[in-house]
Amino acid sequence: MRIATSQTPSIPPQRSPPDTQKATRKSLALLAPMVAALALGACAANPRHHFDGIGALALVTQQLAFGPRPPGTDAAGATSSWIASTLEETGWKVEIQPVEYQGVVLRNIVGRLGTSEAGPILLATHYDTRPQADRDPVDSRAAVPGANDGASGVAVLLELARVLPARLAGHEVWLVFFDGEDSGGLDGWEWHAGASAFAAQLSVIPQAVVVVDMVGDADLRLPVERNSDPALVKEIWDVAERLGAGAFVQEPGSSIIDDHRPFVDRGIPAVLIIDLEYAYWHTTADTLDKVSAESLAQVGRVLEAWLLSRR
Numbered sequence: 001m002r003i004a005t006s007q008t009p010s011i012p013p014q015r016s017p018p019d020t021q022k023a024t025r026k027s028l029a030l031l032a033p034m035v036a037a038l039a040l041g042a043c044a045a046n047p048r049h050h051f052d053g054i055g056a057l058a059l060v061t062q063q064l065a066f067g068p069r070p071p072g073t074d075a076a077g078a079t080s081s082w083i084a085s086t087l088e089e090t091g092w093k094v095e096i097q098p099v100e101y102q103g104v105v106l107r108n109i110v111g112r113l114g115t116s117e118a119g120p121i122l123l124a125t126h127y128d129t130r131p132q133a134d135r136d137p138v139d140s141r142a143a144v145p146g147a148n149d150g151a152s153g154v155a156v157l158l159e160l161a162r163v164l165p166a167r168l169a170g171h172e173v174w175l176v177f178f179d180g181e182d183s184g185g186l187d188g189w190e191w192h193a194g195a196s197a198f199a200a201q202l203s204v205i206p207q208a209v210v211v212v213d214m215v216g217d218a219d220l221r222l223p224v225e226r227n228s229d230p231a232l233v234k235e236i237w238d239v240a241e242r243l244g245a246g247a248f249v250q251e252p253g254s255s256i257i258d259d260h261r262p263f264v265d266r267g268i269p270a271v272l273i274i275d276l277e278y279a280y281w282h283t284t285a286d287t288l289d290k291v292s293a294e295s296l297a298q299v300g301r302v303l304e305a306w307l308l309s310r311r
């Protein structure tokens with residue numbers, strides 16, 4: 001993804017300095033027992049029935065074992081097979097959609113569950129990683145490991161895949177894993193190439209699309225992305241407030257080019273949940289130690305509760 005600077009307002013929102021914000025957030029987190037419960041995925045009787053942050057972090061580790069995952073590489077192929085088999089094991093009907101783009105075969109993966117006359121709710125992310133760490137101060141030609149930028153979103157969706165089937169009666173949910181999001185600006189590639197192809201071929205119109213990207217930062221902060229649907233934003237951020245998920249802050253963030261944009265362009269209500277205040281973005285230091293179970297759990301628990309609230 002990238003920041004669409006041309007659409008960012010000339011007067012920035014009033015904010016305290018980042019250090020102050022982060023210190024305040026940390027002290028708030030200490031005062032919020034609910035956040036601790038969220039973080040631990042606390043359900044001692046049966047942790048599989050609720051989103052588990054530790055389980056999600058393990059899914060990040062599994063992806064990093066494939067190595068960097070740019071489109072068309074063996075690692076991307078292995079990752080797509082692993083995503084598909086993980087979805088099938090948890091009861092989702094899986095389809096892999098190949099799309100040829102710039103001489104490379106992109107593979108979008110869709111897991112479907114349930115039916116609804118109102119149309120499906122899509123939760124989506126990208127699983128590819130950036131082939132070049134072009135913001136790296138030392139080695140800008142190396143590949144990005146993608147612990148946060150790539151693996152975190154996939155981990156949240158696959159952990160949801162484990163916990164949702166037993167609880168989703170009356171809902172239709174698609175979990176969508178896009179390829180080809182993060183090569184934008186390199187070798188003539190656009191951003192969200194996989195999501196654009198997916199949105200263009202949709203024959204069923206979703207009632208809502210929620211994209212998660214870079215949601216594992218241990219110091220997570222999620223302001224409202226400016227192209228996101230205001231009504232959907234209110235629903236999700238209100239759920240976060242009710243759960244004490246303090247990473248979700250109800251203040252305007254940036255305007256960002258990401259996988260939600262092709263849906264916004266089709267008039268489909270869509271939201272992007274992202275933390276772009278990530279110092280290791282598009283560097284070789286986007287590694288496992290920057291990601292926390294607590295952050296993954298906040299996002300996963302909010303999406304779980306929001307989905308179940310949409311009757």
Ligand SMILES: [Zn+2]
Nearest residue numbers: 001130149182
């Ligand atoms: Zn990226």
